[in-house]
Amino acid sequence: MGIDAIIGLIHGLFYKEGEDGTRRMCEVLTRKILLISGAIASASNIVEACILRNPKALDIGGLLVTASKLFTMPGFILNVKREFIENKIYQSLESELAAIEQNQDSLLDFEFTHRAIIGG
Secondary structure: OOOHHHHHHHHHHHOOOHOOOOOHHHHHHHHHHHHHHHHHHHHHHHHHHHOOEEEEEEEEHHHHHHHHHHHHHHHHHHHHHHHHHHHHHHHHHHHHHHHHHHHHHHHHHHHHHHHHHHHO
């Protein structure tokens, strides 16, 4: 777990807001990297234990950590993706509402100007 924290910190140091998206998306990428590296380490440990025919060489703790991450990671990723999509939709709606309000103000100014000219 300590190595995962160090890798997460190092990966976080290279975060660039303009290029990497939100901080949460960067965290998703970090967790995916850690998940893949844990799966590779667990698979190589299983292969080693099988080749040596030594079940004592099997890292049960590492296998359990990798398995638990495999089951918890998709929920986290789904939540972050949902947040990302909701934020994009919200931003889009905000810009559309701002455009509508600007158009409405322009129309009201136009109407006011023409009423004054026509005398209505």
